[in-house]
Amino acid sequence: MHEVLAAVLQVREGQLQVLLWQRAIEPDAGRWALPGGRLGDSEDVQTSVLRQLAEKVDVRDVAHVEQLEVFSAPDRMPHRRTVVTAFLGLVPCVADPVLPDDTAWHPVTDALQGSPPTAFDHGLIVRRARDRLRAKLSYTNLGFALAPPEFTVSSLRELYAAALGHRVSATNLQRVLARRGVLIPTGGTAPPGPAGGRPAALYRFAERGMRITDPFAVLRPPEPPHAPEGVVHLADPRAAP
Amino acid sequence: MHEVLAAVLQVREGQLQVLLWQRAIEPDAGRWALPGGRLGDSEDVQTSVLRQLAEKVDVRDVAHVEQLEVFSAPDRMPHRRTVVTAFLGLVPCVADPVLPDDTAWHPVTDALQGSPPTAFDHGLIVRRARDRLRAKLSYTNLGFALAPPEFTVSSLRELYAAALGHRVSATNLQRVLARRGVLIPTGGTAPPGPAGGRPAALYRFAERGMRITDPFAVLRPPEPPHAPEGVVHLADPRAAP
């Protein structure tokens, strides 16, 4: 049998949290599981996970979904052999969807340490989801999926710090993202906090659909100095988009 | 139903090639397919793909295998709904396994352009495999899986050029890999070619098990200047290995 599961992550209260629901029936009754379920006959895995996610949250709040990994140990679930395609889902920090009674957000750090206890191999899946998010935040513009449409550099810094698990310099974040062209100033400013201070400029991420997947400074193809034109070498470096 | 498939890549004759076998029966008879088959009841996907690969090549030649992606369009195969977990496999360039009569290596570039015609969605899978290899060659030490145990920088340069599809500077490759600590001189030298020339030093890759997955120059955590010790901030930056 084939099922799909999603580790849906969101930064709330300064912590990276994951959406879990508490199983009411055996096996693993009482333990907390990822949303998901059986793959339908006429849907692909991505469609399926979105459909099943809709039972737990408003999927319009889920800004990004991507395939994570297949888990297929024959004994990963008791009773019946089940292969699962796991997904990573991201929800912007401003969203606060209404949840069913059995469903709640839990800090990822806690869940990975057994509080609350997770069902089956779902703890491993959460860990993989967190690792993937951390890696991709560094070299893609995936931040747009965690941030509101408009944000200040400071608030973005807090999001990155919570997701990455280490301090992030606002100065550096600002310029790194700006140089990559993913950080666009909107022109507006946010009102300062109760202690005053200079009002922060508002930014948005460039082009949601745009993915930064190019390596930045790692063995890139040689820049044709000024296109000497003539002989073309080997295969075309950028054949497909 | 669930199946597994592997895009097994190797650099031969200066080109990146993929292992394909020609289907004898419908559907898609005559077209070329990736090795693989149905997932067994008591094996995980990785075990399964290695088992089925053994029907086409000596799996001892396959130096690296990793999960690629799940393809699950309901109509990706006629007749019966089949979900596939696709894998990327890499074979060192020195290996030349004996192949069954229906099986042969084909340049990836050709296969992606329809020569030979590929079965089902296998062309797409080959493309994803090639893209993954290209990306990972740049920021991991995955090269060890394409190269022989010992090699010269020049031969490695040719491998990288074939796999990446663009020229690679031997000078730069040498120093980039050396700085990352993945290129270890063995002390030996290779005999010069027929035209003479300085004998090339032999190298090997550091620690096969070692994966370079850390980002190199992208939003890394702040280096604790000299461990000021005292307050610990937020979550632990490196909780798990």
Add this chain to the structure above:
DNA sequence: CCCAGTTTTCGCCTTACAATCGAAAACGTG
């Protein structure tokens, strides 16, 4: 035996990007 040709290797320079630091700008409050 020396010299031209070849191939590899190494050092130096430039460019690109990230991290750090500090100053300046823009706001509140007393």
Add this chain to the structure above:
DNA sequence: CACGTTTTCGATTGTAAGGCGAAAACTGGG
């Protein structure tokens, strides 16, 4: 209007990668 606060910007440093050319180490031929 001084003061603390917060954000933003510029300058500097450090590290990594690309490019170029000289030096090293070999072969083969006069």
